[in-house]
Amino acid sequence: DADVTQTPRNRITKTGKRIMLECSQTKGHDRMYWYRQDPGLGLRLIYYSFDVKDINKGEISDGYSVSRQAQAKFSLSLESAIPNQTALYFCATSAGPISYNEQFFGPGTRLTVL
Amino acid sequence: EDQVTQSPEALRLQEGESSSLNCSYTVSGLRGLFWYRQDPGKGPEFLFTLYSAGEEKEKERLKATLTKKESFLHITAPKPEDSATYLCAVGAQGGSEKLVFGKGTKLTVNP
Numbered sequence: 001d002a003d004v005t006q007t008p009r010n011r012i013t014k015t016g017k018r019i020m021l022e023c024s025q026t027k028g029h030d031r032m033y034w035y036r037q038d039p040g041l042g043l044r045l046i047y048y049s050f051d052v053k054d055i056n057k058g059e060i061s062d063g064y065s066v067s068r069q070a071q072a073k074f075s076l077s078l079e080s081a082i083p084n085q086t087a088l089y090f091c092a093t094s095a096g097p098i099s100y101n102e103q104f105f106g107p108g109t110r111l112t113v114l
Numbered sequence: 115e116d117q118v119t120q121s122p123e124a125l126r127l128q129e130g131e132s133s134s135l136n137c138s139y140t141v142s143g144l145r146g147l148f149w150y151r152q153d154p155g156k157g158p159e160f161l162f163t164l165y166s167a168g169e170e171k172e173k174e175r176l177k178a179t180l181t182k183k184e185s186f187l188h189i190t191a192p193k194p195e196d197s198a199t200y201l202c203a204v205g206a207q208g209g210s211e212k213l214v215f216g217k218g219t220k221l222t223v224n225p
Contacts, residue, residue, distance in 0.1 A: 099209070102160040108156065
């Protein structure tokens with residue numbers, strides 16, 4: 001079984017709809033991350049969490065919110081989706097600070113906002 | 115501003131034709147330089163971490179090297195299964211979660 005799983009894998013929605021992307025991990029890591037990937041751009045950090053009571057904004061958090069329901073679960077929400085949020089979204093975990101520790105990525109969710 | 119530039123954007127090789135991918139970086143204090151492999155429709159998969167200039171790491175046909183300004187990912191006698199996008203990321207001082215990704219190099223190895 002995969003260490004980091006994401007649901008759904010693909011989602012098409014309309015402008016203004018609320019969307020939730022879910023991530024679960026069996027790595028036992030405290031640190032979890034949400035990224036988006038756009039063609040021609042590098043991965044960009046949206047939010048990260050060190051534990052259920054510690055949520056931090058990343059580089060591009062506007063328009064997004066997150067919830068850390070348990071050590072193993074980290075959800076990303078788009079309160080009112082807009083077309084420029086169409087992207088590939090990845091969840092990741094790490095055993096320590098990502099500036100010098102490897103990350104383990106999920107398979108991604110492809111989100112299309114019409 | 116911290117920056118990571120990967121070149122070339124795309125590279126086509128024949129099976130067995132060795133080559134190198136480049137990752138140039140400008141950061142305020144290097145904490146770690148990472149190489150990841152990403153297959154279509156999948157998440158990035160960790161390959162290497164390098165921490166200081168002069169360091170080298172190898173895995174099968176891949177060898178990563180690091181200088182004070184750039185890193186190279188050398189691919190020796192590549193096979194079609196090495197086809198993927200290779201991502202470089204640099205961890206910088208200024209926060210434990212400060213990590214800058216490059217845009218990647220898409221490698222295609224033809225049989």
